[in-house]
Amino acid sequence: MILVTGGAGFIGSNFVLDWLAQSDEPVVNLDKLTYAGNLENLASLQGDARHVFVQADLADRAVVDRLLAQHKPRAVLHFAAESHVDRSIHGPEDFMQTNIVGTFRLLEAVRAYWSGLPNAERSAFRFLHVSTDEVYGTLSKDAPPFAETNPYEPNSPYAASKAASDHLVRAWHHTYGLPTLTTNCSNNYGPYQFPEKLIPLMIVNALADKPLPVYGDGLQVRDWLYVQDHCSAIRRVLEAGRVGETYNVGGWNEKPNIEIVHRVCELLDGLRPRADGRSYKAQIVHVQDRPGHDRRYAIDARKIEWELGWKPAETFETGIRKTVQWYLDHPDWVQHVQSGSYREWVQRHYGAVAA
Ligand code: NAD
Numbered sequence: 001m002i003l004v005t006g007g008a009g010f011i012g013s014n015f016v017l018d019w020l021a022q023s024d025e026p027v028v029n030l031d032k033l034t035y036a037g038n039l040e041n042l043a044s045l046q047g048d049a050r051h052v053f054v055q056a057d058l059a060d061r062a063v064v065d066r067l068l069a070q071h072k073p074r075a076v077l078h079f080a081a082e083s084h085v086d087r088s089i090h091g092p093e094d095f096m097q098t099n100i101v102g103t104f105r106l107l108e109a110v111r112a113y114w115s116g117l118p119n120a121e122r123s124a125f126r127f128l129h130v131s132t133d134e135v136y137g138t139l140s141k142d143a144p145p146f147a148e149t150n151p152y153e154p155n156s157p158y159a160a161s162k163a164a165s166d167h168l169v170r171a172w173h174h175t176y177g178l179p180t181l182t183t184n185c186s187n188n189y190g191p192y193q194f195p196e197k198l199i200p201l202m203i204v205n206a207l208a209d210k211p212l213p214v215y216g217d218g219l220q221v222r223d224w225l226y227v228q229d230h231c232s233a234i235r236r237v238l239e240a241g242r243v244g245e246t247y248n249v250g251g252w253n254e255k256p257n258i259e260i261v262h263r264v265c266e267l268l269d270g271l272r273p274r275a276d277g278r279s280y281k282a283q284i285v286h287v288q289d290r291p292g293h294d295r296r297y298a299i300d301a302r303k304i305e306w307e308l309g310w311k312p313a314e315t316f317e318t319g320i321r322k323t324v325q326w327y328l329d330h331p332d333w334v335q336h337v338q339s340g341s342y343r344e345w346v347q348r349h350y351g352a353v354a355a
């Protein structure tokens with residue numbers, strides 16, 4: 001049994017689906033179901049006894065203590081977070097509460113549980129913290145990509161809150177010996193991503209004949225990784241990562257935003273041409289830049305590759321094609337997210353899951 005936090009979000013739900021497609025080891029999924037949590041992502045697991053969903057805040061110590069005592073997981077994988085940089089700029093409070101205080105409370109609950117385990121289970125136990133490359137700050141054009149040894153220089157409230165959570169995890173290992181692992185990953189894309197992030201927003205807006213808002217000059221660079229490759233990296237780190245270590249995860253796929261938006265438009269032009277025959281690129285508008293916008297992220301993924309033999313399976317071209325096709329094939333999911341009706345799913349299908 002493993003316990004996952006944030007398993008109804010974008011990466012967490014992909015992880016739970018992939019995990020249960022490859023293993024029969026059950027998953028307890030603790031998620032508060034904020035606006036970003038969507039149980040429709042896990043609809044295919046309905047009635048599957050291997051998936052136990054619990055709606056709760058990870059900062060609720062009593063609930064977490066009870067879940068750990070009841071299910072006795074061999075590992076906790078911590079995905080839950082407030083994750084959107086723009087939201088953190090408009091309202092940082094929730095980010096501090098969930099990403100810092102929530103992680104602290106979770107670490108304390110896990111430490112208490114882990115301390116009471118018999119010796120063999122104690123040494124086999126793992127706490128895997130899912131983090132981001134944004135903790136390293138921004139890179140100049142020609143700087144080498146972020147290695148695990150780069151100093152932390154977070155620039156947005158989101159990045160600062162994730163950096164704080166990474167430091168907590170590090171300290172709980174160093175001080176208490178908690179067997180932790182941390183992954184710092186670059187930008188993910190793929191199925192079930194909430195359309196507030198660049199790629200799904202562009203797909204959904206393009207199809208709805210809305211503007212495609214590119215911040216500033218659109219030449220900011222991100223390093224894109226297909227979400228299932230991130231999930232396979234996390235599985236590999238859980239399986240073989242060295243306790244107390246951090247692993248950077250990325251796809252060697254640096255691209256300027258404008259190139260990403262163009263590629264999405266070109267794919268849609270081929271798969272679902274506009275009625276007037278023009279390219280979706282006609283919908284692109286350059287809008288005011290994000291305050292404090294980091295110019296470039298890039299990940300040096302050699303450590304996870306050399307130590308653990310992990311490599312991404314998708315190229316950007318195969319991953320983006322799958323992603324665009326997935327959004328075209330799931331108009332109901334898109335419509336429910338846009339109308340807000342996905343939030344009723346928990347009432348309709350999971351009446352009694354609240355802790
Ligand atoms: P997301 O916003 O899609 O999902 C977050 C999930 O956490 C949601 O289901 C939400 O309901 C849940 N949650 C939020 N606050 C909670 C709380 N207090 N208690 C319990 N559950 C809570 O995020 P994501 O994009 O899937 O990111 C998952 C993790 O991966 C985050 O820690 C993020 O920092 C990290 N990460 C994301 C990316 C990316 O590109 N999306 C890249 C690297 C790292």
Ligand code: DAU
Nearest residue numbers: 083084085132133134186187196197198213214215220257
């Ligand atoms: O690098 C990993 C991080 O990637 C994760 O830790 C975050 O959780 C995740 O949200 C993501 O952060 P970004 O800020 O890089 O992702 P976002 O999709 O919001 O933006 C990607 C780039 O596109 C960024 O340079 C801002 C730009 N952008 C974004 C949006 C939503 C636009 O130009 N227009 C937009 O409408």
